[in-house]
Amino acid sequence: MTSQPPFIRINSVSRVFNGGNGVHDLSLDIPRGSFVVLLGPSGCGKSTTLRLIAGLETADQGSIAIDGKDVTNTPPSKRGLSMVFQSYALFPHLSVAENIIFGLKVRKTKKDEIKTRLADALRVTGLEGFEDRKPAQLSGGQRQRVALARAIVAGHPLCLMDEPLSNLDAKLRHAVRKDIRDLQQRLGITVVYVTHDQTEAMSMADIVILMNDGRIEQVGDPADLYLKPATAFAAGFVGSPPMTLLPASALPASVIPDGFDASTVTFGIRPEDLTLTTDLANAPWGIPATVTGSEFLGSETFVFVAIPGTKGATARLPGRVKISPGTEVSLSWAGAAAHWFDGEHGHRLTPTRPSTSAQDIKITSQPDTATSTL
Numbered sequence: 001m002t003s004q005p006p007f008i009r010i011n012s013v014s015r016v017f018n019g020g021n022g023v024h025d026l027s028l029d030i031p032r033g034s035f036v037v038l039l040g041p042s043g044c045g046k047s048t049t050l051r052l053i054a055g056l057e058t059a060d061q062g063s064i065a066i067d068g069k070d071v072t073n074t075p076p077s078k079r080g081l082s083m084v085f086q087s088y089a090l091f092p093h094l095s096v097a098e099n100i101i102f103g104l105k106v107r108k109t110k111k112d113e114i115k116t117r118l119a120d121a122l123r124v125t126g127l128e129g130f131e132d133r134k135p136a137q138l139s140g141g142q143r144q145r146v147a148l149a150r151a152i153v154a155g156h157p158l159c160l161m162d163e164p165l166s167n168l169d170a171k172l173r174h175a176v177r178k179d180i181r182d183l184q185q186r187l188g189i190t191v192v193y194v195t196h197d198q199t200e201a202m203s204m205a206d207i208v209i210l211m212n213d214g215r216i217e218q219v220g221d222p223a224d225l226y227l228k229p230a231t232a233f234a235a236g237f238v239g240s241p242p243m244t245l246l247p248a249s250a251l252p253a254s255v256i257p258d259g260f261d262a263s264t265v266t267f268g269i270r271p272e273d274l275t276l277t278t279d280l281a282n283a284p285w286g287i288p289a290t291v292t293g294s295e296f297l298g299s300e301t302f303v304f305v306a307i308p309g310t311k312g313a314t315a316r317l318p319g320r321v322k323i324s325p326g327t328e329v330s331l332s333w334a335g336a337a338a339h340w341f342d343g344e345h346g347h348r349l350t351p352t353r354p355s356t357s358a359q360d361i362k363i364t365s366q367p368d369t370a371t372s373t374l
């Protein structure tokens with residue numbers, strides 16, 4: 001396999017503001033033509049990273065290269081990129097077409113060229129017929145499309161997007177995120193996209209960069225992040241509802257993998273990997289828990305349970321499950337579905353092999369489907 005040089009290389013970049021926040025010693029390679037999402041909670045440094053790539057922030061240390069050129073000290077306008085913001089940043093007094101071609105006019109692009117590019121941008125963003133309207137005469141989704149059209153009309157190979165959908169309602173957000181993804185693929189451009197919404201990240205990204213506290217927590221494709229979270233933070237951030245995390249000391253000793261110290265290790269389990277039964281007599285190895293509530297969502301039911309000495313757990317069960325608060329249940333899981341994290345730093349731990357009894361649990365718990373027993 002020949003490895004292509006990265007399109008963007010961020011090398012040991014720090015940008016620390018007064019008070020110590022910002023990004024710290026960030027290193028990252030972004031492949032050409034990829035859709036990369038910077039994901040993380042508010043204040044983790046996503047926008048600062050994007051602004052560093054754009055040149056709107058200057059690195060205190062480290063270097064940034066785009067397409068093989070060092071741009072660490074290059075002004076934004078010379079970096080060959082366009083940006084789309086949460087606030088569409090459209091000129092209210094200009095028409096859709098004028099807004100889209102504004103930058104081309106400033107750069108004194110030839111009239112014929114402007115005409116062709118405008119027609120292309122209107123077509124790919126589905127804005128044909130709207131060119132003479134003013135922004136105030138458009139819906140939120142259409143305004144965001146104008147902002148997108150303006151970004152792509154420049155013809156830059158890189159587009160940076162900072163929470164571009166957060167002003168749209170849930171339904172529109174869903175539609176426009178598909179538009180953005182389709183557009184990126186059709187144009188073959190590289191997109192770096194900031195969001196704190198993990199569903200958006202998981203559905204759009206080729207690569208997710210999960211950030212926490214100014215540092216990279218994990219880089220991987222969405223499946224990696226979900227199936228093999230590198231840290232307890234990643235496990236808790238990705239997934240809705242998030243992974244249940246319990247101190248291993250709350251589990252029966254028989255399910256702790258060999259060599260793990262239950263007093264320091266954290267156990268994680270995805271809600272869909274938990275089996276829940278009220279048939280306590282036939283579940284001697286499970287964790288005893290008490291139902292605190294449930295949410296029926298149509299195709300599935302979330303059941304919330306309390307486990308003494310922990311923050312509780314969530315089970316995601318198919319279909320409609322009727323279960324009353326206060327019901328005593330037993331929780332179990334397949335050995336291979338368990339995740340383990342070091343209690344101090346939260347790093348993922350890999351058991352040399354799941355404990356024998358956890359494998360036994362996998363076999364004995366299989367016929368135990370909660371929907372039929374509850």
Ligand SMILES: Nc1ncnc2c1ncn2[C@@H]1O[C@H](COP(=O)(O)OP(=O)(O)OP(=O)(O)O)[C@@H](O)[C@H]1O
Nearest residue numbers: 017018021022041042043044045046047048049196
């Ligand atoms: N100009 C600034 N001066 C001082 N502190 C700043 C500045 N810009 C950002 N910060 C701080 O740096 C940290 C990272 O900010 P950043 O905007 O990158 O976070 P973010 O992950 O994009 O958050 P959000 O999702 O809330 O936009 C935050 O603690 C923020 O308060």
